Amino acid sequence: MVKRVTIRDVATASGTSIKTVSRVLNKERYVGADTRERVERAVADLNFRPSFAARSLAGHRSFQVALVCDNPSPAYVYAMQQGIRDRCEVDGVRVLTQPYDRGSPRLLADLDALIATSGPDGIILTPPLSDNDEVLALLAARAIPFVRVSPGTRAGLAPATFIDNVTAAKELTAHLIERGHRRIAHIAGPRDYATSAQRRAGYEAALLAAGIAPETELVVEGRYDFASGAEATEVLLARPAPPTAIFAGSDEMAAGALMVAHRRGLRIPTDIAIAGFGDDALASYVWPPLTTVRQPVRDLAWQAADLLLNRATPDELREVAHALIVRAST
Template sequence: MSIVPPDSARPTIRDVARIAGVSIKTVSRVINDQQYVSADKRERIRDVMREIGFQPSQAARALAGHRSHQIALICDNPNPWYVYEIQAGVRERCARDQVRMIAQPYDRASPTLLDDIVALLDQANPDGLVLAPPACDDTRVLDELARRGTPFVRLQPGMRIDDAPAALIDNERAAFDMTVHLLGLGHRRIGFVVGDRSYAASGQRLAGYISALSDHAVEVDLDLIRQGQFDVASGEAAADVLLSLPNPPTAIFASSDDMAAGVLAAAHRRGLRVPEALSVAGFDDGPTATIVWPALTTVRQPVRALADAATDLLLAAAPVNKAEQRLLGHEVVPRASTAPPKG
C-alpha cells in the first residue's frame, strides 16, 4: 500500500511525521525553523513535505511555534501609486520567506485608530509590523507596540529614530539637490509647495529647499512657500497664489508629483507656457510624472525598494536591531518641465 495520501486527501502533519518516521513535534519544529532537529532529519522531513505536497497552514504554524508567519503593514497615503508600491515591496519580500502580508488602512483622524490596531494585534497575532508614513511617527502607535514588545520597522521616520529599525531616503538632501538643479538653470525666485504637515518628509523637504537657497546666497522669501496636502487640488491652489504675486516665481518645486501636476494645471489655465514661462518640478517619479504635459522633472525615490528593505529588516533580524537603518539613494530626473528662466 502506498505511503502517500490519496489525491483526494489533503496531506497533514501526521502524514509527514508517519512517512518521515519522526514525531509530530519534530515536524512542527522544522515547520517553524526551530532548533533541536538534526540536519539529516530536517532534510528528510522537508523531502517528505515536497513529495506529498504538504503545505502547513498558518494556524498550525502559530499553534506549534507561537508564530503566525504573517506580518501587518499599516499604510495610508493620498497617492494610490505610492500605497501600491509599498504593498508590492512588502508582499514580494514576504513571499520569499513564505510569510503572509496583512494590509491595515491607517486613518489618523479616526477616533478608533488605536483600538483598530490593538484588535489587529490581538486577532491576527502578526509576528511584526511595517509602519509606513504617517503611522511611523504616530506616538500612540509607537508607544503601544513598545509596551507590547511587538517587533516593528519604519518607513521614512522623522522622529524617535532609534525606536526601531528603518528604511529611508535622505529627504532633506533630495530636496536640496532638486533646488540646486533649479538654481543651476539660473532660477532665483523658486516657489515651494510643502506637503501634508503630518508627514515628516514634508518638513524634511522644506528644510532641504531652504538650505539650498541659503548655501547659494539666495534670500528665502516666505511668500514663495505655500502649504499643500500631497494632492493635485492643493498644488493647483498653491500655484494660483504664487502666480498671482506681484513678482511671481520663475520656477515652482512641489514636494510631490501630484502637487506638481496641480501646478501645471494652474499654469496651463493661465496660458503660461511650461517651461518657457515657468519651470515646474516634483518629487516621487511615479506614473504622474510622465503622463502630464510636459513630463515632470522630479526626484526619484525607490518606494518599492524601501518597502522591501524595511520588510527584510523585520524578517531577517531576530531580535530586531533597533539601531539598524538602511539608507537608499535618490535621483534628480530632468525632463521637459524645467529650463533656464526666460531672459
Template sequence: MDQRTKRRRAGGQTITDVARHAGVSPMTVSRVINGEKNVRESTRERVSEAIRELGYAPNAAARNLASASAISVGLLYSNPSAAYLSEFLLGSLDQCSRSGFQLVVQKCDTEEAELRAVDRLVAAGVDGVILPPPLCDASAIVEGLRLAGLPTVVVATGEPPVSASAVRIDDFHAAEAMTRHLIERGHRRIGFIRGHPNQTASAQRYEGYVAALAAEGIAIDPELVAQGFFTYHSGRDAADRLLSLPVAPTAIFASNDDMAAATIAVAHRLGMDVPRDLTVCGFDDTALATTVWPELTTIRQPVSEMSRNAVLLLAEAIRRKGSGQAAKPVDEIMPYHLILRQSDAPPARLGSKPAKSKAAKAGEA
C-alpha cells in the same frame, strides 16, 4: 577560542549583521542566500565574504524562512497619495509572498482611531507591524505598539523613533540636490510646495530647499513657499497661489509627485507651457510621474524596495524576539536618485536647455 564557543557565537549572527558587515541591505543578503540572479557579482562576493567572516549559516536562515508561514505582518496605513500607497502595498505584498508571510492590512483614518487601530492589530494576532507615512511619525501608534510588545518598522520617516527600526532616504540632501539642480538651470525665483506638517520628512525637504538657496546666496522669500498636504487638491491650491503672485516663480518644486502633477494642471489652465514658461519638479517618482505630460523631473524614492526591506527587517526583529534576543533597531538609509524628464528647463530668457547639471549627475551616481 575553542570550537564550541565559535559555534555559539556564529549561531547568534543574523541576516542584518551580515548586511551591515557587507554594507548592503538585508534584502540583498536574502537574494544572495536564495541564489537570485539580479545581484552584481561584486556584491555577491562581498556578501559571501561577510557570511564566511561572521560564521553565519545561510542554510539555517533558509529553513527559518521556509518555516515562517505562521508569521503575520501587520501593515497600518493612512496615506493621501494613492500612487505612493499603491507602490508601497505592491512591494510589501511581493516580499511577504516570497517569504511565506501573511500580510494583514488595516486602515487608520483619524488620530482618534490610532490606539483602536493598535488594538485591532493586537487582536488580529500579528507578530509585528510596518508603518508607512504618515503613520511612521504617529508617536501614539509607535508607543502603543512598543507597549504591546510588537516589533515595528517605520518607513520614510525623517526622525526614526528609538523603539523601532526604520527604512528611509536622506530627504534633506535629496531636496537640496533638486533645488541645486534648478539653480544650475538658471532659476533664482523658485517656488516650493511643502508637504504635510504631520510628517518629519516634510520639514527635512523644506530645509534642504532652504539650504541650497542659502548656499548660493539666494534670499528666502516666504511668498514663494506654499503649504501643501501631499494631496493633488492641496497642490492645486498651492500652485494657484504661487502662480498668482505679481512676480511668479520660474520654477516650482513640489514635495511630492501628486502636488507637482496638480501644479502642471494649473499651469496648463492658465495657458502656460511646461517647461518653457514654468519648470515643475516633484518628489517620489511614483507611477504618476510618467502619467502626466510633460513627464516629471523628480526625486526617485525607491518606495517598493523600501517596503520590501521593511518586511525583511521586521521578520528579523520577530525572529530575535522569538529566540529571546534583545531588540536591535536598525536605521537603514537607502539611496535616492534625481530623475531628469521633460518638465524642467532653464528660464525662457536663458534660451535652450543646457547639458546635464552637476546636481543631476550626482543624483544619478
C-alpha cells in the same frame, strides 16, 4: 478527490521527522544545510502549502505582519504593499493591510483591535504614523515588534528604512538653480509628515548654497495630493512676483501645479518649470513628463519587512538610494 499533502508526507519524502520539517518551515536555526535542502526540495516537489492556523498553534506565532498606513497617494500605498508582500512571500508570511485615518478619534482603538484580533507578529508603520507618539506608545505597551518607514524623530526607537530626503530635495533644487531659476517656490507636504520638513530643509539649503535667500511667501503647504498642488499653485502665481519654477514635495502635487499652468496658458518649462518628488507612474504619464526624485517605495517596503522578519535591533537603520530624474518639465 485530491488528497491534501500534509507535513507528515513532507517528512516521509525528505527522510526526516515532522519536527524537523516544522523547524525548516519556521526558519529556525540548528538545522543542517543538507537536511534543510532535502526538506525544501520535498516541499517544492509535493507542492506543500502549510496551514497558517497549524503553524500558529505549533509555534505561537500568527505568521502575519500588518502594514498600518495613512497616505493620500494610491501609488505609494500600492508600492508599499507590493514590497512588503515580495519579502514576506519568501518566508511564507501573510500581509494584513489596514488603512487608517490619523485624524480619527478611533485611531488607537482600531489599531489595538487589529493587534488583539489578528495577533500579527509585527507591524510596519508608514508616515505620518511612524512618528505618531500615541501609536508608538501603544505598540510599546503591547510589546509588539515594529519597523518604521521614513521616521523623523526618536532615532533608535525601532528599526527603520528611509531615503535621505534632505539631500534629495537639495539636489533637485540645485538642478533648478542650474537651469537659471532664482525665484523657486516650494509646495510643502503636511506638517505632521517628517518628510515634509526634511524636503523643505533640503530646498532651503540649496538656495542658501547658491546665495539665494529663502522667501516665506514662496512656500505654501499642501496635502501631498493633486487638489492641494493646484490650490497652492494658484496662490503662488497670484503673487506680485510669481516664481519661475515650482518644486512640489510630491508628484501628485506637481501634477496639480501642471494643470494650473496649462489652464493659464503657460508654457512648460519656458514660462515656468515644475518638478515633483517620488517618481510615481504619474510622473511619466503627465505632459510634459515630470522632473522628480525617484523614491524607491517598493525597496523601502521590502527592506522594512526584512528588518521585521529578521528581528532587527532598534538601532538598525537602512538607507535606500534615491535618484534625480530629469525630464521635460524643467
